[in-house]
Amino acid sequence: MAAPYAGAVVQGTLGATSTFMINLEVEIFRRVRVFRLTDINLGTFDFSQPAQSAQDLFCVHDSGAASGYTYNITFNGTNTPGAFELDSAGNTIAYEVAFDDTNTGSGLVPVMAGVPISGNTNPSPNTGNCTPTGAADNAMVRVTVLNSAATGAPAGSYSDVLSITVAPDP
Numbered sequence: 001m002a003a004p005y006a007g008a009v010v011q012g013t014l015g016a017t018s019t020f021m022i023n024l025e026v027e028i029f030r031r032v033r034v035f036r037l038t039d040i041n042l043g044t045f046d047f048s049q050p051a052q053s054a055q056d057l058f059c060v061h062d063s064g065a066a067s068g069y070t071y072n073i074t075f076n077g078t079n080t081p082g083a084f085e086l087d088s089a090g091n092t093i094a095y096e097v098a099f100d101d102t103n104t105g106s107g108l109v110p111v112m113a114g115v116p117i118s119g120n121t122n123p124s125p126n127t128g129n130c131t132p133t134g135a136a137d138n139a140m141v142r143v144t145v146l147n148s149a150a151t152g153a154p155a156g157s158y159s160d161v162l163s164i165t166v167a168p169d170p
């Protein structure tokens with residue numbers, strides 16, 4: 001909270017009318033939004049390949065940025081705290097997550113579950129509030145299941161819910 005402005009208050013005087021003036025102040029915190037993510041379906045696993053991957057482009061918006069902004073992003077799986085694991089009736093397969101703060105995939109970085117990735121940038125001031133029209137996707141998440149992780153897993157449909165949390169990076 002900001003310190004009060006010295007001498008800002010003018011006390012009213014005794015008379016037919018009296019005026020009392022005070023300063024008003026409000027602080028608006030930055031707000032962020034992650035938008036336009038869709039479910040990622042890796043399909044039927046192809047054991048002839050070393051890995052199976054899929055990705056999703058999405059939008060990150062920051063309301064308080066006049067000329068670009070930085071943000072933190074954290075990914076968590078819900079099946080196993082601190083890990084990324086697909087589950088089918090108690091059987092698990094590890095998967096990997098990578099993130100890029102562009103929509104190109106050229107800067108993908110490995111993600112650790114629950115560990116924020118800081119210093120992500122977006123040069124656009126507001127990215128159109130991530131509304132369905134008028135805003136470009138400016139981030140990418142890629143999910144990969146390695147052949148070595150899937151080998152030996154019992155047949156089944158494996159799934160997890162990946163949560164993505166974005167926060168302003170001062």
